[in-house]
Amino acid sequence: MKTYIGQRPADDGEAPGALLEAAAMGVCPESCRVVVVEDDGQPRPLPLIVRHANSFEWGYAGSGPATTALSILTDYLGYEPDRPLYQRFKFAFLATAPHAGFTLTGDTIAAWLAEQPDGRQRDGLEIQTGFQAWIAAPARARSPEVDYGCWWTLDAHRSHPRWRVSFIVDTGEVYAVELTSQRPDRFIVLGRVPGGRQAMETTDPPFGGRVCGWAEGELYLPDLAGRFE
Secondary structure, X not given: OOEEEEEOOOOOOOOOHHHHHHHHOOOOOOOOOEEEEOOOOOEEEOOOOOOOOOXXXXXXXXXXXXXXXXXXHHHHHOOOOOHHHHHHHHHHHHOOOOOOEEEXXXXXXXXXXXXXXXXXXXXXXXXXXXXXXXXXXXXHHOOOEEEOOOOEEOOOOOOOOXXXXXXXXXXXXXXXXXXXXOOOOXXXXXXXXXXXXXXXXOOOOOOOOOOOOOOOOOEEHHHHOOOOO
């Protein structure tokens, strides 16, 4: 999973630790103070979403930490969360973070989101973690699957992260899995479709003709909410 690292520039103007490494690679300017370390170990700068302040901050309960919270959760979730959620995230992790910096792992964020009433919901879809264990269940593992494209997103205004939608023939389950690493973790169970592949490729609901075989182009996962048993 991703790891988010926040550090302040040293007094001599050099960014220490992960920020110095990222700056040396040319992927993060010296002024950048929050780095995202991907699963493959490669760092990149966290995109700043200017909403409450125009820079990252932490260590107190103000507008700077709110901006940091919003930016981290947007990067992690793939869409901008509602204000109550990222404000709670701010108080949980950033308001009390040490002045020198912080490290937040994806596992920590996932566990916190799972405890929030609105942390796993997006437009009627419940986002779960633990995809590898779920898909390895015998009935799913031995079944053929039919893919319905990897161009799905949770937010019509953001092109990443992408999700792949698949149909498990033997169980009738339709699911979406987030394509962020070689071992994806977050997934959504969209529901079940009795009747096998033929039922999936009809012009009738649940897809209403939007998906027939391999789907391409920009497709919006919330459009599928409530269309399955």
